[in-house]
Amino acid sequence: MHKIARRRWLVIIAFLAMAALAFSRQAKEPAKEQPKEPAKAAEKKEDPSETCLACHSEKTMTTRHGKQTISLYVDGKRFAKSVHAELSCTGCHSDLDPDNIPHPTPAKVDCSNCHAQEGKQHAASLHGKALAKGDSLAPRCVSCHGNHDIVPVKDRDSAVAPLKVPFVCGKCHSEGTPVQQTRNIPQHDILTNYSESIHGEGLLKRGLTVAPNCASCHTAHNILPHTDPNSSIARKNIASTCTRCHSQIEEVHRKTIKGELWEKEAHVLPACVDCHQPHKIRKVYYAQGMADADCLRCHANDNLRSKDGRTMFVNAAEMPGSRHAKVACSQCHSEVNASRVRPCETITKKVDCSACHAEVAQQYQRSVHGQLHAKDDPNAPVCRDCHGTHKILGKRDVNSPSFPTNVPGLCANCHREGMKAAVRYKGEQHEIIANYSESIHGKGLLKSGLTVTATCTSCHTAHRELPKTDPESTVNPKNVPQTCGVCHNGIQEQFSHSVHAAANDHSGKQLPVCSDCHTAHTIQRADQDQFKLEIMNKCGRCHAAIAETYFETYHGKVSRLGYTKTAKCYDCHGAHDIRNVNDPQSHLSRANVVATCQKCHTGATRRFAGYLTHATHHDPRKFPFLFWTFWGMTSLLVSTFMIGGLHTLLWFPKAMQMRRELRAEEAREAAQSSADEKQAGREAK
């Protein structure tokens, strides 16, 4: 800049020299200036400014421009301190004829002669264009920078020093000014709002010169309307404008703005100003950005319908209580364009919750629900099917569909028998909702209202539901102990040391997990009789032979009768901490077995523990005593019944014969006695 200035300076000197030669031949023109003092032309060449100031240092020097009286006073001292002090007056007022006094009206100073870039920017700017159109209110360079007393911006006396910028802009852009009143400026109370904002407070109250002033966002010379895509405050540029200072803001707004999305896909994301309204930016998060009220002008009408007949009514009363109370309409309905009369007419897509809830959305996409949605399956549930739309409540709100006690009912909408999800489901689980409601979890949650009880999402997750067969599913057998262990931590700990834990068994056999014994949806209290009795069959599914022999003993027989007081599998083997009997920590290890018996049989001895709890009399090699006792007794029975039966069979015909004879005898006797009676009767007559 200085080089250019010097070169021009030489050009000007040369020009002035030529002008001086032509001085005498200058034509006389009608002068409007009325110089009170003659110019000191002789001094002009040594110090041209001095020459000018000879006249212009007079404070009363004025001229008339139409009806206006314009001061022609120039403060020489201040000019001497200005950045332009080294220039002569004619360096800027290049068309001036210094010798011709009074001068003819010079053209306006064109700063762009030196400040070409700024000039170009200004010309393209809102201000410049207005100026070109002849708008009398449009600012020129001098409007902001002043004229003869221009000092560097860093100088606190500069008219455009940071602390002064708001006032410079405020000259036109504060309430009551002609610009604010007559020009189309969508913002109001700009200066007041700014001065109360965190930016304004920093600058004006705390004197923090790095705090943003008007020019920080709007630029100094390239001021463009926000609708102009090149504007620093255009929707898609606003982020980069703000990040010039708030360069790490993405870290803070991680949930809202993931990575570079903000810049790359600004159209789907809320812009800074959606939340932090321009000029009003406070320390607090802003309730409204793109004015919700603007949306509600139409959408508060409950008769509002879309073309296909859907209601477009938005109940504003729902919003304050919702989780998104502080989220503006435009943050979710992000394609709105504020420059349109109907900002929503630019919306082409449904609300994409993933813009903010990126992690959850990622889980959802992996889930069965999300996979179906990706295939455009009409049955696939989307965010709003579970969470609702405008009245989204947190999961801790009792009225929220995702509040624990409401979750079963929510899932039931599709998974109840006969509903759309249940119909297409081909697995083993049926009556899921009904069964769950009667299970210990269901009763705890729905009848007792115990909100920490496991609900659908506790096992299946809220957003990442996967079928049992998927190895990543929380209900995949491999993961079930861990899933249940989230709540039943102590049990999982015990189970992890048991023979049934995958880590302890390398046989390759299918091992049971929680749900194999406790079921998935019909889980009962373990202290209920029905469960206690059913569990033996559960063990027996794999341990068939040993279960059969158990039922030959007193314990098993009583259990089979439907009583729970005799020892069941788990009473001796443990429930979750089942270990190999050779394991010293097993309940049935040599060290522990007597104590295990003593749980029921107080006073049991080691010899007592020798009772064969899984005895069978069908195995002569393993249990010869029992085998031979059984067959001895059976032989005794068979032989006794054979002899007795044969004896009876042989007897039977003879006994029948005796019976016939007896009956005949009785008949004869009866006849005889009646004859005797008749005889006696006749004799009596």
Add this chain to the structure above:
Amino acid sequence: MSSTAKAPEVVSRPEQVTVPPTTTGPHKQLEYVRFQPRYRVMHACMVLSFITLALTGLSLKFSYTAWAARLSRILGGFETAGFIHRSAAVLMFTVFIGHLADIVRTKKRQRRSWGEMLFGKDSLLLNGQDLREFLATMRWFLGLGPRPRYGRWTYWEKFDYFAVFWGIFVIGSTGLTLWFPILFTRLLPGWFINVATIIHSDEALLATGFIFTIHFFNTHLRPEKFPMDITVFTGHMPLAELKRDKPREYEELVASGGLEEHLAEPHQPIVVKTVRFFAWIALGTGFSIVVWIIYAMIFAYR
């Protein structure tokens, strides 16, 4: 009771009976008293305890049938059923010990030696006479001879008696082992409880099966006594029946002239009716148990 041999007859004719003079009325015929009241009470107690033991015990043995579970519920659950079972066992032990005590008392009163008691005429021990009668019975069954002239105790009655004697010993001892397993395993190995279970259970099956089929037939169901013989409850037996069924006893009584002291007036009809009523229950229960056993053994066995 003295013994006098008499020529065997197939069926004793009523005319041959010397009917003692009736004193109370024209319709009252004196009856032979076969069992003293204490034996009637004992048998009634036996019936009660036996059926009770059978019901409660078999409900456990056949626990795999739906009937067993239902019965167990009716009996008040397995613990109550167990209590009833042991109470009935105590009653049976009492009868058993009472019977042994009675033998000793009878011996003392009658001033007889053990030899006479055990091997004498009316002893329940099997003897040569029984063997001869058994062989004669076989001939009768096969149509090779007449019906033997049985005395006071037939060989099958003696068998029944000793079956019970043996049963009480076997089932009772193993039952006590199962009742007090901790006490018994101070001396016996633990697996003996398993052995005792098999013996107790199978011997009980034998006892119930035998009583409710063979004994019932021998005593009640054989056609000439059908549907039942209530002598053991009333203690009384018509003389005609005595003559027909146990001619040798009758003849011996007549010969010794001691018959009259064994005669008594019949019970009131209400007593007989009551006895029949309870006998029907006992019989019905017994048969039901047999049906249940057969069902459990054949159709529901596993």
